[in-house]
Amino acid sequence: MNLKFSIIVVSFICFSINSVISQAAKDLPEDTLSSKIDSIIGIPDAYGYALDHLLHLWALQRMDTTECNSGEPPAPVPDSLYKYRLSQIPCLIELPYNNIVRSFIELYTVRKRTQTEYMLGISNYYFPVFEQALDANKLPLELKFLPIIESALHPTAISRAGAAGLWQFMIPTGRMYGLEINTLVDERLDPRKASYAAARFLKDLYAIYGDWNLVIAAYNCGPGNVNKAIRRAGGKTDYWAIYPYLPLETRGYVPIYIAATYTFHYAEEHNLCPAVVNIPALIDTFMINQRIHLEQISSVLNIPIEELRWLNPQYKKDIIPGDLKPYVLTLPVNYSSIFMERLHEIASYKADELINNRRNEIEAFRSTSSSNLGASKNVTYHKVKKGETLSGIAAKYGVSVSNLKKWNNIKGSKITIGQRLKIIK
Template sequence: MKKLFSLALLLVWIGTAAPTKAQNRNLPDDVQQSGDILKNLDSLMNLWYVKNTTYNKAKKSENIYGYRADEVPTFSDSVYTARIEKINSPLPYVYNDKVRGFINLYAVRKRQQVEKMLGLADFYFPIYEEVLDKYNMPLEIKYLSVVESALNPRAVSRVGATGLWQFMYTTGIMYRLNVDSYVDDRKDPYESTEAAALFLKDLHSLFGDWFLAIAAYNCGPGNVNKAIRRSGGKRTFWEIYPYLPQETRGYVPAFIAVSYVFQYHREHNLYPQTVNLPKMVDTVLVDKEINFASIAQVLEVDVEMLRDLNPQYKKDVVPARNKNLYLRLPATKAYNFGTFKDSICNVYTRSCAPKQPVEKKIVLKARDSSDSTVIVMVENTNPSYVSKQQEGNNYSKTKVQYTVKAGDNLGLIADWFDVSIYSLRRWNGLKSNKVPVGRRLTVMVPSDKTSHYKKINAMSKLQKARLANPNYEAPEQKVAVKEKPEPKQTTAKTTVENKTAQTQKSSTSGKKFEYYVVQRGDTLWSIAQRFPGVTVEEIKQLNGIRDNRSLQLGQKLKIQKG
């Protein structure tokens, strides 16, 4: 009986395994060897915003060829050749059987993933194109990210290459991508695209051919140089093709196939699916450590959305401790961030604080000899603190009034009264987080803490600030103290130095200056162009800059007015 059962299991296993092997055998060798390409296409489906894609309502209008919904068009080699020749690009696109294998992969076998990638392209490609245009590179290089990661910013290869552009750790560090316990810039769409463009530009300068540069991006310039030597000094991809690593042989054909499918997707009955990412994104500067949960609570945005827009933050924390960091938000929420930034910081600070101990008072009331009723009364030892999780509990509540003052916002008020912004809005019928000065707000507070919360309406700003942070100190007023200079002995050298200083002072006296904050993409040359009559050398000298590449985002530059 056991033998029959084992035989049955073996037959079932063979029956289920055989089709998969047969399916793999049907794929061309180059496609079978491109393990990371296939893996990333499948892992794309696990992303939250991809799972929440919606069917494209405009599909019927885009179906200009009248295909049936389930129709999968295929074409002859001559049609593929003619279409690829029409792609307007400086890249040396060609069609052959290697390319056809990958066209079949994307346009036939992985149609669902391709339609989702077409939707993602609407979000990522404008980022890529802006950077590529800045460096005067072919815009078609953007398709390389599809081959590398299937437009998945969280993609990680079997050897550790990470992000949309699949940077290895060492290469990422070489191109100034920060990787530490909290941040991985390889997953940042903006930073990684900047680094990828510079890396590819360097590779193109080395080999003088874009397809060789793309091959070197995959396997490293050393392997490409080795293939060139083995080929007898040939300098094109197809001439050194047999001497490249197996996986890299399919890399350029896959790139050509993606370029073709994305430009001719309608001809293959493929249409972009709407992805759950905002159409408009704005960037805000964060100067204090905060986490996604606090941002989500105050701004009423989904934590998953924050993760998708900011995949570089590993632990849902923006660790802005010693330097400013960027946070990307839906444009509709970015404005509110500036308004409620202090509230977000307070919520995060409170979430990190140790839990307040509670005092339990237990009263036993006997019903009869065999039963008793236990009433547990919980009082917080800190009368100014009530957990927001306890808001919904059936404690006795009392209404208190608070009049909105200049500089107040719902986030701050919620912190002072230990309630949530959502509750404030619900109690007062507010449709948004905006509240006018002078508006009287109703706040529900525990009855036994009423006297404490009533005092808040008459408190000063400093007193209210200390409710959220007892250690808060008002900014000190710095008073300049003029010290009497010590008498100096006059020497010939001192006299010369004094005359030089007086000359320099007289040369700068009467000149006016203004300040400029460095933005993303700025260079010393582009900044100088903003101010007529100002040169790069003048900016460097005035700000003590030695290296043209040492500009930092947010850096404040002193500019002499003309």
């Protein structure tokens, strides 16, 4: 990953790969699987960095609460109770239980309790967004647990392959589902827009497979790999039948999803308490029609820049390019009135340093790039004759008047007889 941020699924994959290569998960002997998984569970360095990154997010703070008794995990849970609890979760997606699922449940509820409590806390902010998008597309609401596996609910997570955001869209797939992705704006990082795009993608996958476990697998590795696994399994379309033929990184994906679903339904039974989330409960949105830097808003309204970035993660350079088209700004609702009252002051604050200067830098870069490009082309010189004009000379050589003036540092339109003009073609 570009930010060295290892998404949870990566670490889980390390735990499951060597244990399950040759057979479907339902048939693995318990003692063999458990011993192998336990011997592999050493956490990789990249995952340690991911854990540290998650625990130090601005939006999260660890605080005691009297509403939940966090502590040590309870006594070991028997398989029969795990099976019963999974059967009591109201959902459309099949949630089978096996030894692999158990190992991942224990990773959430025993080995990585602190991380799980942080995800429980931040889910209170993101799950309503996910559910709204899923419900609008008539999809099972339990698909809201997918971003736990994809990104650990980290809004700006970026994988080594370049997938980004809560739902981990690659650039081509994101654009296919209507997300704007450029230097300034990356809507893969926009929780709401990415959630609606993910819902449409999941809906399309279900139209192909008609099986939610296959849909979940295809979301991770792509329809092509799932189709290949189905062919290798003799045309069988059951997830556990094609399990040995899926890419290694996908084999643990559905078991992890089942484990996450279980953990978020039965957190209290495992003495897991949601972390306190430092995110505004009420927000307001504004359409911005001018270029504004988040630092301008932060300084004038005295809002922490980290809070603005958390609420507006899609603006990669902290710039809202509202001069190009209207863009949405999200603010805590208690800043709504003062933002409107002081908008002119905000737009003027350090404008030359934060906005105008950056535009000048961009223009300078374009000019330099153009000059460098021109240097590799043919350069000729024209000696101005009586009666010639810039437009006539430009037409003669098939160049624009603006370029002709730029190449020769001409401010107005006046040229003199005998003057040598540089022409780049």
